[in-house]
Amino acid sequence: MPQLSPLAGDTLAQRYRRVRQQTVQLCAGLTAEDMMVQSMPDASPAKWHLAHTTWFFEQFVLARDPRYRPRNRAWNYLFNSYYQSVGPMHARPQRGLLSRPTLEEVLAYRRHVDQALDSMLARGDETASAAVIELGLQHEQQHQELLLTDIQHAFWNNPLLPAYLQAAALPAATTSAPLQYLPGAEGVVEIGHAGEGFAFDNETPRHRALLAPHALANRLVTNEEYAAFVHDGGYREPSLWLSDGWATVQNEGWQRPLYWRPDLASAFSLSGVQALDPNAPVCHLSYFEADAFARWAGARLPTEAEWEAAAAALPVQGNLLDGMPRPPQAAHGTGLLQMYGDAWEWTASPYVAYPGFRPLPGALGEYNGKFMCGQWVLRGGSCATPLGHVRASYRNFFPSQARWQFVGLRLAKDR
Missing domain, CATH: 1.20.120 (Four Helix Bundle (Hemerythrin (Met), subunit A))
Known part of the structure; x- marks a missing residue:
């Protein structure tokens, strides 16, 4: 237990x-x-x-x-x-x-x-x-x-576009840390719950994973960077998309992230329609959109093992839910940023059982294990994830087309 x-x-x-x-x-x-x-x-x-x-x-x-x-x-x-x-x-x-x-x-x-x-x-x-x-x-x-x-x-979905909460005062202008790729761990690493504190059963058992040489982006992809993908015709170029992703784009008429307005300069938020902060993380993306953007950017999504190996050495702090939610914020500082909070991060890892996984006994065994099919792992938490709830080994999961959660992406590359 x-x-x-x-x-x-x-x-x-x-x-x-x-x-x-x-x-x-x-x-x-x-x-x-x-x-x-x-x-x-x-x-x-x-x-x-x-x-x-x-x-x-x-x-x-x-x-x-x-x-x-x-x-x-x-x-x-x-x-x-x-x-x-x-x-x-x-x-x-x-x-x-x-x-x-x-x-x-x-x-x-x-x-x-x-x-x-x-x-x-x-x-x-x-x-x-x-x-x-x-x-x-x-x-x-x-x-x-x-x-x-x-x-x-x-x-x-309400034509009045009501606000859940009052918009917080924003600074006159924001900047974001320049995009950089930082070398990740390579070789054999251990991932999964280490046995101290709470963990869901799907975070166990701790096990070894082999990481090839790679690098992780120092921060999440921004609204401005994603807007460049949209302006460049990203939603009209089938070569950037997985087959099921392209079919979804066509069937659903996707042209931009969920909640973005046609002007690509504003979006619907918990505070109603607000101007997009170009330097804040893009969010409300499906796995299909995150994967297509990564391909357009000449990169890829990180695996969950790459992500966890990098996050394990960092304190669990960031823009997480503490009272009422704050919108995703621009990244500031050096090193790996926004590993926790702001927006969940799609990974390239399917949501499957770890080697030796055993679900909880009884009805509680239905909590996680039976969903290990047709979904992808997300890491890191979002601005709506309660403070104290997330950790390096935490495995969230959603199907490929889900986009109503606060989900963005971090890029990765092979070295």
């Missing part, structure tokens, strides 16, 4: 309350109507995120306590996501049809479960469930990011 990684001085009870409160705080500016919208099958309503993360604790922690009484047993069907071994579930594309239970009932459900967890922790009964509680908190932090990306997509 996963190990614990509370912040210094935190008890598990304190960490539980803080993470749970943060989810509700992210919804403070949303109306009940906002929180019911589902703009596409891959997204979920904010109300469903609030309920599902609560169901997780009820199902995998409180259900073991004979003293616990569920709020409503019928909700097991509504708020189960994909745990087939737990029972049947409401169809994912139809979550936006769930006008009942109401938002008030869902918030009362959260309070009901939180009170039961608080009582368990106060009694000192958490020892047997501590690892599952921590897994539940990490799971909730994942949903905090999804809540933000899903509401951005929902607001983008």
Whole structure:
């Protein structure tokens, strides 16, 4: 089971309350109507995120306590996501049809479960469930990011283009560190969770990987650099694209990143339509777009082993979610920059099991392992990834066409 990684001085009870409160705080500016919208099958309503993360604790922690009484047993069907071994579930594309239970009932459900967890922790009964509680908190932090990306997509689909939050004051002008390629480690390296602190099962076991000589870009690709690709006809040149990528471009009519306006100078954001910062990282790209840009730039995407070998020696700090999100920021400084935060980074590595991988026992084994097909690994976290949630060995994953997340790219080259 996963190990614990509370912040210094935190008890598990304190960490539980803080993470749970943060989810509700992210919804403070949303109306009940906002929180019911589902703009596409891959997204979920904010109300469903609030309920599902609560169901997780009820199902995998409180259900073991004979003293616990569920709020409503019928909700097991509504708020189960994909745990087939737990029972049947409401169809994912139809979550936006769930006008009942109401938002008030869902918030009362959260309070009901939180009170039961608080009582368990106060009694000192958490020892047997501590690892599952921590897994539940990490799971909730994942949903905090999804809540933000899903509401951005929902607001983008509204002709009024409403803002989730007020735009932060930006400096008069920004600059970005010049693009450089820095030599990466080569030879045999070890990647994967080293055994200290929390990790999901898909980060294990730690194992050896062989790296050929290569170099990594010192920072993420910027809006200005990606705009040059668009102006150069990148979306009209089939030779730059994987076959499925070119078919997607044609079928979906892609001409620029998701949320960019036709003027290529502004984009829809959590703060509504804003001018694009040319030196900030480009984001909301699919794997297909990242791969095509890398080919156009005479480079490639890094492998996840190359990325992790470089990131492992760096502190986990950057533009991560701490309160309310800030948009991706321009890179400043020397050395490898933006390895954590700002935008997730597509890698050239398919999401498959590490050698010797074993999923968690029971229903929790469905958390990661069964998705190891047809997806690509992302690394590093984004401006919507909660602070303290990401680490060098963290493996996020999405299918090739996904582009509503805060995802950009870092270039790599062979040496």
